[in-house]
Amino acid sequence: MLLFAKSIAGFSFWILGTQAAAAHVKWFSAYDAAGQPRGLENVLCQDFELLLGVALLWIFSGCVVERMSLGELITRSLNRLTASLRLHTEAMIRAICGFFFISLWAVGGILLTPELKTTSTLAGPLQLAIAAGLLSRRTAPLSAAGIVVLFGLAVRDYGMFHLADYPIFLGLAVYLALTGLQKNLFGVQPLDVVRYATAVTLMWASVEKWAYPEWSFPLLNEHPGITFGFTNEFYMRAAGMVEFTLAFALAWTPVVRRVAAAVLLGMFVSACFEFGKLDVIGHSAIIVVLVAILSDHRPNEPDSHAAWLAPVGLCAALTATLFAYYLGHAAIFYTTIL
Template sequence: MKKLFQLLLIIGLVMTPFFTSAHVKWFTNVTPQKETIENILSPLFMGLSLAAAIVLALLTLVIPKTTDWAKIKKLDDWLSGFRKYSRYILKYGTAVALMIQVANGTLFAPEFQLSNTLAIILTWAAIGFLLIPHHISTKIAAVILLGLFVYVALYNGIFHMLDYGYYVAIIGVLLVGSTKFEKAGFPFLYLGTGLSLCWVAVEKWVYPSMSLDIVANHGVPTFGFAPAAFVVMAAFIEFIVGYLLVVGILNRVIGFVVTIIFITTTMLFGMTEVIGHFMIHIVLIIFIIEGVSFYNPPIKLHKTKTDQFVFVFLNFIFVLATFILIYYRFA
């Protein structure tokens, strides 16, 4: 039953709608129309919220037992052997991601056009410093990227830039390398990426018209569900993935499955998807390699299984409600 439960969970993630992890603003020109809060909190939404909270809470009872399986241990040991390369993957992966973006006249995301000459020069400077194999040059590149992120945020708004908050986490990891704060880098990356995924997911609930336009015009399969219900469920999958990264459950499995999903979206959305999500691929590869060995997730604050179950159940409902209220008010 344990194996069946995990298998069903993985299948559910794999069957996630192809545009689940896509930023809908990249693929539609529909004018955003904010849905009423009454329609957002539909019976379907409330039912899925309760079901998701229960399933996530049950994972606290099931997942720890899988760590004793021989095949899981063998896989963990094999992946752990690549941990020494994680920071290099992030450093040089960031440089490649920036090259792809600059070559297409954008920065951080396809929607942010790179037209300012100074910004272009600074971006290439950051790429150059990232390619130099020394931690001082890496820190210089991180400072430049932080300045560029602030520059883009000033023009587009801080709440818009929360979609790409994982870049702040990446910059943080690059800055603290080879310092006494180095161990805090990857936990910050987990937190930043998870919160970004949660934030982007809420967009599909608050502005469903954009997602519905993508479903209609890009041939996105809905697996027999009505498009409106499909959008709600897709957003839940993305929100759950982000939440699991934050609380520290199933990170290696999530990294692998979501990477497969991102690859499949390329078949639908093409080069725009590659430009926008290449950096996410790099981050997910790091998650697959690292697991949670260095991360003391919030769930570990509670020692008994009952306490962990209650914590995850209530915390998921609280986090979900908080994200919706903040996004609805400010985005």
């Protein structure tokens, strides 16, 4: 009976999404990035296996639907709904990124995200300069260079492991540089670069929900309605699995990634209402990237992505990300894995 209830819970999470998956806990609660994470033997529990099974079913089903007439209908509907956004993708990204960096300057004392505090006198003027450079395509590469400088300052102050949470900023920098120069990256389109960076960002962040679920418990106690009545432990496992699977889907085939972007977009926007203006500012860049992915109307790739490859790819990505996180943490902070 308990297994059935949790299966229904897993299904509900996929239908409704989770606001906690969208809220970045380091912005709202105390954390210790150097602390001992939950051992893998505790992470890879029965609930985790159940949720992974639900995830594999959904990603496989999505790939099957994409090849059916229903997939074509979804594509046509998304194309109609996002036609005007697609025509202004570059300007939209530049505008929202400009808003983001002006907001950072206005708040003051932070580098790229709310927990990356700084006393550097360089940060504020550089954030304003980045925003100014985004007014024109020609100067966007200069803004891209400024983002890389801010990222470098954050690595210097907080370490590479902490900044592994935020490869999306490097992806945005590459996007802005490439669109400004009207080039691609060895055949990879600018939007695809930031799409992959966003996928990696969210996959990495989801592991944190399994490794340090206790960071989020105070937040869940303050907002009990978002847990759907489930325990904090199960909720965080589910939130991590939802986020990881949707993030992986961003790197997959067109219909799958566009639907995943739509679900993630709904989660991030709803979290803004729940957690306020700090969440609006902090997640504005990722929200505009998700809108751009949702609006991307490029046709399907060749049939190199058979439906059965999606579950295999998800398992491979999950295994690689888990071990990269735990091995990296152990190497840097001398913690244990099991």
